[in-house]
Amino acid sequence: MLSLTILLRNVEEHVFISLFTVIDTSMKASQDFGSTKDEVLHSALNLALGGEFINTKIYAFSRRTTSGLVYKPRPIYTNSLTLKATSGFFDGLLSAGFSESQTTFLDDDDQYIEQMSTNLYEYDSDSDLEDEELGTKRLMPMLNVAPPEEKEARYFESTSLVHQKRSSRTAAIPHDTSSRPCGRTVFLRSVAFKTLKAFAFYAFTGKLAFAPLRSRVLHDGVGLADPSGSVKAFHPPLCSPKSMYRLAEMLQDLALVEITKNLTPKTIMDELFSSFTSQYFFHFKTRLNAFPHIGFIEIRYPLVEKTELDYLLGSTIPSNIMLELSELIIKMSNGSQPHACHALAALIGILVNNHNTIRSNPPPPVSDSDCSSAAVYRTTEFIKR
Structure with missing residues (x-):
């Protein structure tokens, strides 16, 4: 089984923070897909107009039971060229030479993936996972999947099960007669769906929106739902800054700024x-x-x-x-x-x-005859140190 570590480096970042805590950064892209954010977006639009935009499906876990079991993988539908133009990680992950990223029909029934679960999800307090409410009934059984043992595979991709299930169908895909959409299906099993969705949005737009930490919601009431419904369809999807810190090394500085902003004497x-x-x-x-x-x-x-x-x-x-x-x-x-x-x-x-x-290093003694304001000031400054 092949595993990869997500290391996203060498990205020049320019930070812009708005009232919505949206962070705007510049992006690097390959020459084929453009060198600026606008060129990447225009290239993606050209593909969409030609009906060839969606060619990649990436699964990630989305929910957590009351006992800590992580389950319900959900897919992100995206364009591989855009991701590869933004990140060298996806360039390797979605390349044709990567044996465990197989070309399949994107509209295939992925029920066996949707049944996967694990009780060994590394970040057990990941707030980007939705917590299951008591009494929730699941409609399908769950297949427990254990992550690899290697320390380096904390954030890994493995489609070995996908490959085993689909190998016969992959070989039988007609290259010239089928009109069904084809692409690569990938399963990231140590990243939450919300985090992955936020990163995919960043790959297209260079913008991130962070949700407040749970401790601030608990102690200060920050981030409670707005009854006026101020979240718009064009806003970046929210994710936890701590979850993004785990996922993308190039975004750690931005996420750390957001984590620090959430620190208060109560939290x-x-x-x-x-x-x-x-x-x-x-x-x-x-x-x-x-x-x-x-x-x-x-x-x-x-x-x-x-x-x-x-x-x-x-x-x-x-x-x-x-x-x-x-x-x-x-x-x-x-x-x-x-x-x-x-x-x-x-x-x-x-x-x-x-x-x-x-x-x-005790402070110098102050005699009764040396109670000048200067002496008191020196002693006070020493105590401050």
Whole structure:
């Protein structure tokens, strides 16, 4: 089974943030499809006018059960040339030489794909997955699909099951007599449907729209549904900035800006110790000769953790931090929040270092005869440090 890692690099970005938190960036495109965003859109329009626009179908999971099972893959219908002109990842993924991206009839019955599910979806708190309500009845059985074991395949594409099911039909596709639409069918099993849809929109327009973090909705009521129905058909589809941060390396700076904007004294503890910030992986490194193989835990998104720690310690620490830390430690001890250990250790480490720095460099003593305003100012400035 072939797997790929999504790494989208070397894209020059110019940021424009509107009232809708829409981020506009420039795009690189191949010469065949144009070199600017407008040329890509015009090329896509020419294809659409000729009836040849949709030639790719990409599936991604869209829902999550109350027990954490991820299911209900939904397809994005798009144009491969547009995606390939925007991203080198899709250039390789959708190329004719990629054996597991097979040409099929796009209107084929994909019921076997729609039944797929997994309880090993890596980002278990992905807010771009729709949560199933209690009592929901599913109309079809679900086939459990496990992701590959390789660490590098966190975001991967595999159509091995698709290929096995369709190999006979693929070979039988008539090349000159069929009028049915043909194209490539791909299944991205570690990306949410909403995230993929937002990225596909970005590939065409260079624009993103981020939804507020769940912690802000919970604590501040930000992002609650607008009864006036202000969302228009031409608006970019919303996605979580944390989910987009996972998906596209070239958009991480933009997503991190949005994550930081959502930090408040009420949400910082939720975000710092969330399963997203605390994601880690275990790997081996060769160290001393006496210990040739030692395992190490490495945080997956160190910049996010650092940003949130800087926010927490860079302003007035919330008065309820001790209560929240006590609750966190209880959750860690009973196994309901084991992932928070790295962020907690990092926080304690910073506090210890700050304490030791102050102890080893006490402020100069101020005598009764030296109570001038200048002396008081010097002492005050030292304490601020």
